[in-house]
Amino acid sequence: xxxxxxxxxxxxxxxxxxxxxxxxxxxxxxxxxxxxxxxxxxxxxxxxxxxxxxxxxxxxxxxxxxxxxxxxxxxxxxxxxxxxxxxxxxxxxxxxxxxxxxxxxxxxxxxxxxxxxxxxxxxxxxxxxxxxxxxxxxxxxxxxxxxxxxxxxxxxxxxxxxxxxxxxxxxxxxxxxxxxxxxxxxxxxxxxxxxxxxxxxxxxxxxxxxxxxxxxxxxxxxxxxxxxxxxxxxxxxxxxxxxxxxxxxxxxxxxxxxxxxxxxxxxxxxxxxxxxxxxxxxxxxxxxxxxxxxxxxxxxxxxxxxxxxxxxxxxxxxxxxxxxxxxxxxxxxxxxxxxxxxxxxxxxxxxxxxxxxxxxxxxxxxxxxxxxxxxxxxxxxxxxxxxxxxxxxxxxxxxxxxxxxxxxxxxxxxxxxxxxxxxxxxxxxxxxxxxxxxxxxxxxxxxxxxxxxxxxxxxxxxxxxxxxxxxxxx
Ligand code: DUC
Ligand code: ZN
Ligand code: ZN
Numbered sequence: 001x002x003x004x005x006x007x008x009x010x011x012x013x014x015x016x017x018x019x020x021x022x023x024x025x026x027x028x029x030x031x032x033x034x035x036x037x038x039x040x041x042x043x044x045x046x047x048x049x050x051x052x053x054x055x056x057x058x059x060x061x062x063x064x065x066x067x068x069x070x071x072x073x074x075x076x077x078x079x080x081x082x083x084x085x086x087x088x089x090x091x092x093x094x095x096x097x098x099x100x101x102x103x104x105x106x107x108x109x110x111x112x113x114x115x116x117x118x119x120x121x122x123x124x125x126x127x128x129x130x131x132x133x134x135x136x137x138x139x140x141x142x143x144x145x146x147x148x149x150x151x152x153x154x155x156x157x158x159x160x161x162x163x164x165x166x167x168x169x170x171x172x173x174x175x176x177x178x179x180x181x182x183x184x185x186x187x188x189x190x191x192x193x194x195x196x197x198x199x200x201x202x203x204x205x206x207x208x209x210x211x212x213x214x215x216x217x218x219x220x221x222x223x224x225x226x227x228x229x230x231x232x233x234x235x236x237x238x239x240x241x242x243x244x245x246x247x248x249x250x251x252x253x254x255x256x257x258x259x260x261x262x263x264x265x266x267x268x269x270x271x272x273x274x275x276x277x278x279x280x281x282x283x284x285x286x287x288x289x290x291x292x293x294x295x296x297x298x299x300x301x302x303x304x305x306x307x308x309x310x311x312x313x314x315x316x317x318x319x320x321x322x323x324x325x326x327x328x329x330x331x332x333x334x335x336x337x338x339x340x341x342x343x344x345x346x347x348x349x350x351x352x353x354x355x356x357x358x359x360x361x362x363x364x365x366x367x368x369x370x371x372x373x374x375x376x377x378x379x380x381x382x383x384x385x386x387x388x389x390x391x392x393x394x395x396x397x398x399x400x401x402x403x404x405x406x407x408x409x410x411x412x413x414x415x416x417x418x419x420x421x422x423x424x425x426x427x428x429x430x431x432x433x434x435x436x437x438x439x440x441x442x443x444x445x446x447x448x449x450x451x452x453x454x455x456x457x458x459x460x461x462x463x464x465x466x467x468x469x470x471x472x473x474x
Contacts, residue, residue: 001025003446004039008049008407012056012396013378021054023403026445031399047448049407052440055377056396057091057122057404058358061384062241062265062319065095066115070348071339074323075330076424079459081322081354082121084422086450086457088355089439091404092394092465093322094125094384096153101132105140109149113464120462121455122444123404125388127151127184131161133168138175148466150389151182153241156223157190157292166230173234180469182388183231184239187223187248188215188293197345208286211344212279212294217245217302220293224248228255228262237470239263239387242321244270244293246305253314261473263387265317266306268360269351273429274298287337288327288427290347307370316383320357323350324425352425356416358406363435389468403446412438 003023010019010031022030022039030039040046065081067074076084078095085093097112099105109128116124126149130137133154141152154169155162164172169185176183196214205213224240228251231238243249243266255262269289273279275297278289289295296302309315325336325348340347353360358380365371371379385395392401413436414420418428442450449457 001446002043003045003047004043005047005049005054005405005407006040007034008052008054010054010397011373011377013374013382016373021397021405023446026403028397028399028401028403031397047407047441051411053373053408053410054397055406055408056381057406057442057444058089059092059381059384059395060085060090060320060322060354060357061094061317061388062321063093063095063354064321064323064350067098067323069323069350070346072325072333072336072348074350075326075333075336076322076324076352078116078119079121080424082124082462083455084355086121086442086444087422087439087455089358089406089408089442090122090354091442091444092123092125093354094127094388096129097126097149098129099131099137103132105130105137106143109144109147117464118460121449121457121459122462123465124462125390125465125467127153129153129162130164130172133164133172138171141175141179141181145179145181145469150467150469151184151239152176153184153186155186155190156227157186157188157193159190159194163190166226170230170234173231173236177234177236180471182237182239182470184241185227186242187220187227187240189219189223192219201343201345206342206344208284208290208340208344208347209275209280211290211347212275212296215292215294217247217296217300220245221247221251224251228260231262232260237261239265241265241319242267242270242293243306243315244296244302246300246302249305249309249314253309256314256474263316265319266310266315267319267321268353268357269295269429271303271306271364272360274303278429284338284341287340287347288429289351290337290340290344290349291321291323291351292349307364310365310379311371311375316387318357318361318379319384320353321350322352322354324352324423325350326426328426351429352423355421355423356430359435359437359439360430362437367436386472389470390465394465403443405443406439407441409438409440412436414438
């Protein structure tokens, strides 16, 4: 089956060129100047992309479908979450398998692979959350690397749950250095945060805003600094997830300027939401915006610093940390965010975003003049493919690569709302936001899975993508 996408402007991390794209089966077989070929004669299907951008499918390297958290589960399953991702122009996610204390790394990986297999609308990879570092876990890392899971996430936060101490972190980093794996870090000083939370509750400060206020920027920047020092000691690659504080970003910039193989991401919630406008909303509304790292104060300048970091490559990736919980009862999962009414420490942490990310970065970045078209694609697709070992199969439009393609209408104007999204969550953090630019058509390995408002794919279209060891230093 041959498909021709004609008349559009192909945008990659490097080029912006008017070009036609010919797909045979699952891969791109030719890219040519419009009017210089007769591909329409041989194509089974022609998609007219006149006036549109033809871009690589988005890659979101940080999602938590069905994650057990705080006595409930993230409300999107692999099925609902990946279908929503497709509507938002994302054709691959990397989710996180979880090893809980007392269980094996391999067991956790197998459990998550079973949850995902046959259920995903788009392609997927797995990182591994190592929640119990011991001799066996370190040995099991070799087995997972052979299965294409080449990145391991550690937590400096959540004592008693996912938390690793500095000794365990160093051991895991040494193993990663020996095996060319990537260490991903949730960098917050969880021990200090626990003290601040306890003290806030003792003062009767129970509202959602105190979630943000008890995780000050210094608890993030101190942890980022420590993670960098430990990774340098071990000689490991480090990728810091969901950066939200400008002081933490300064630590990343300094490390990169020294030439260390340190990478970092931020997420749309840190670029668009604030304590002033969202977390401190009346009543319990602020619970919608409770996540960790926290949403911070706009007046402190974090948002501007993060956008600047994205423009200057101090930050390389925009992911989502998609981890939705309903505000009210979910039909199957019951009460979610409201578990924390009267005690902010019991609010499940996380926000939806997997469907929003690709367009939001176009909006805040390209439409609002902070980055150019090519950087938009680099931040939302290409850089993740390179950092996490799946480039050029994923992350670009080139001959021989997977035909994961989004046709994007740069002129469409619309308003974001829970009524319009496909994620299984009963609110949108971006409710009422007016935006420009919309995903029109989505192809996954040559198959049209989204056409306007219509879903044409099927559960199980998505395949597991084994990933290579880390081979990028900057
Ligand atoms: N942060 C969140 O907000 N949710 C899930 C896990 C995490 O680290
Ligand atoms: Zn995290
Ligand atoms: Zn996360």
